[in-house]
Amino acid sequence: MKAMRRVNSGKVIGSRRGRAFFYNDACFVAKSVLGDFLVFRKGNSRLIGRIVETEAYLGLKDDASHGFLGKKTFRNKVLYEKGGLIYVYSIYGIYYCFNVVVSMKESPQSVFIRALEPIEGIEAMREKRNRAKDLTNGPCRWTMAFGIDKSFSGKDIISGEIFILKGRKKEFNIVKAPRVGIDYASDSKDKPWRYYIEGSRWVSKRK
């Protein structure tokens, strides 16, 4: 029997995703983590969200990816590390976007976590979000609720305080759609590399 973890008064939600999982390609990981649980352990308490929306960024050949054609800067250099590291960058001055690096070293693929369903630590998330109504249904909303900032970039999602637990069952349909907010792209702009759980009310609202 695999090691299981208990959260929410005994509800079993699964085993931890390990390194090998994140060595897969971006589309596979982006689809597979839907229904998984993102856990952030801080001292006694923890924040947990169920992943309901992701996007795959394919790296070298994806002109929407920060790793397109091997572009490497101080900001994105973690993309070239092994799968399982966290890539956070700031945007519009005030927000943070959270990605997980996937695939092998030197292949700058990543999975962008766009939305979560709040599971545990909801009061703490609310406090972080002030008076905002929408807690975690958007890429920069959930990072605000979790208190994610740039200092998390480069950390390991395998061994750190942030990790992913495999969802026990995946009884839902996955919708594929074009990615959001990449008008600057050309060839890959309309590729269906956004994935979300059909019917989830926590999926980000488009426009």
Place this chain on the structure above:
DNA sequence: ACATGGATGCTT
């Protein structure tokens, strides 16, 4: 419901 514009600073 939909449209617009400001916030705010890092990156190139």
Place this chain on the structure above:
DNA sequence: AGCATCCATGTC
């Protein structure tokens, strides 16, 4: 200059 966004405020 532009950004893998959010929120408040305006109009219908």
